[in-house]
Amino acid sequence: DSGVTQTPKHLITATGQRVTLRCSPRSGDLSVYWYQQSLDQGLQFLIHYYNGEERAKGNILERFSAQQFPDLHSELNLSSLELGDSALYFCASSVRDGNTIYFGEGSWLTVV
Amino acid sequence: EDKVVQSPLSLVVHEGDTVTLNCSYEVTNFRSLLWYKQEKKAPTFLFMLTSSGIEKKSGRLSSILDKKELFSILNITATQTGDSAVYLCAVMNSGGSNYKLTFGKGTLLTVNP
Numbered sequence: 001d002s003g004v005t006q007t008p009k010h011l012i013t014a015t016g017q018r019v020t021l022r023c024s025p026r027s028g029d030l031s032v033y034w035y036q037q038s039l040d041q042g043l044q045f046l047i048h049y050y051n052g053e054e055r056a057k058g059n060i061l062e063r064f065s066a067q068q069f070p071d072l073h074s075e076l077n078l079s080s081l082e083l084g085d086s087a088l089y090f091c092a093s094s095v096r097d098g099n100t101i102y103f104g105e106g107s108w109l110t111v112v
Numbered sequence: 113e114d115k116v117v118q119s120p121l122s123l124v125v126h127e128g129d130t131v132t133l134n135c136s137y138e139v140t141n142f143r144s145l146l147w148y149k150q151e152k153k154a155p156t157f158l159f160m161l162t163s164s165g166i167e168k169k170s171g172r173l174s175s176i177l178d179k180k181e182l183f184s185i186l187n188i189t190a191t192q193t194g195d196s197a198v199y200l201c202a203v204m205n206s207g208g209s210n211y212k213l214t215f216g217k218g219t220l221l222t223v224n225p
Contacts, residue, residue, distance in 0.1 A: 002154060033213065043155075043200065043215040056210040090154065097211040098143055098204065103154040 003027065004104035006091050012110045018079040021107045025072055025093030031055075032074040033094075033101060034066055038087040049074060050097055081111045114139040118201050118216035126224050129191050133219045135201030136183040143211070145177055145184050148200040150218070155200055158186070191223045 003026035013019055025032050034046040036059075045058030049068035060066075063081075068074040078085060088108050092101040115138045125131055137145065144162045148155035159168045161177035161184060168175050172191075177184045188195055198218040205212055 002156070004154075031211075035215075042217040043202075045212055045214065048211065056207075056212050058212065088153070098206060100146065100157055100160050101213055102157060103148075105154045 002102040002104065004029075004091055004093050004102055006089075006104035006107050008107055009105065010108045010110075012112060013081060015081055015083060015111055017081050017111075018077065019081065019109065021076040021078070021089050021091075021109075023074045023076070023091030023093075023104060025074070025091075026102060029093035029095050029102075030072065031094045031097055031099075031101075032068050032072070033092040034060075034074070034076050035090040035092065035103075036087045037090060037106070043090070046076070055097065078109070083111050085109065086111045114203070114205060114212070114214045116201055116203050116214050116216035118199075118219050120219060121217065122220040122222070124222045124224065125191055127192055129223075130187065130189045131191060131221060133186040133188075133199050133201075133221070134183065135185070135216055137201075137203045137214075138182065139203050139205040139214065141205045141207055142179065143204045143206050146202045146204065146213070147175055147184070147186050148202065150198045150200055151196075158199075188221075191221075193223050193225055196221060196223045 005024040030051045046060040048056040088106045092103045147158040159175045164179040202215045
């Protein structure tokens with residue numbers, strides 16, 4: 001158990017819908033990262049927050065957004081969902097930027 | 113564009129064999145290279161390497177980084193069926209206050225009894 005908590009573990013939703021994935025980082029960690037993992041693309045970096053501020057954006061679609069709250073938990077919002085958005089979404093955290101990143105168990109999203 | 117390439121993509125060995133997994137990279141502002149093991153879900157951290165030529169070791173696993181040739185290897189000796197997993201290499205780079213971790217596609221290791 002890495003100490004990073006993600007909910008929900010599994011989610012099935014229809015195309016066009018919107019979902020929110022939640023992440024609680026390890027106690028004391030200020031950095032939160034979101035990754036998407038699909039069979040053909042591997043682990044793709046989406047976005048990074050540090051202490052509530054967005055630090056870096058990767059291959060994140062405009063339909064997706066994220067934020068990190070004052071209590072350091074983070075949410076990833078996915079809207080206008082398409083079949084291709086079906087994937088495993090990981091949250092990861094680290095004490096501060098540049099340190100080892102620890103992953104949560106992931107949220108498996110299936111869009112039907 | 114930052115790039116991390118792992119080889120081989122998959123590998124099948126017998127218990128007791130020794131394996132070497134490779135990772136090469138091309139990134140700007142390299143900071144560190146990390147190895148993860150992914151079995152069913154979450155990647156679990158194995159090693160973080162920042163300096164060339166210094167071997168990191170944990171039990172039967174070891175890893176080393178060559179910053180001049182831009183690659184790293186992960187060795188597993190006396191493999192066991194429990195070593196079967198996808199091994200991911202990731203490179204952390206920084207640009208100002210931004211840090212990014214770029215992953216390779218992984219090496220799928222299957223250890224047969």
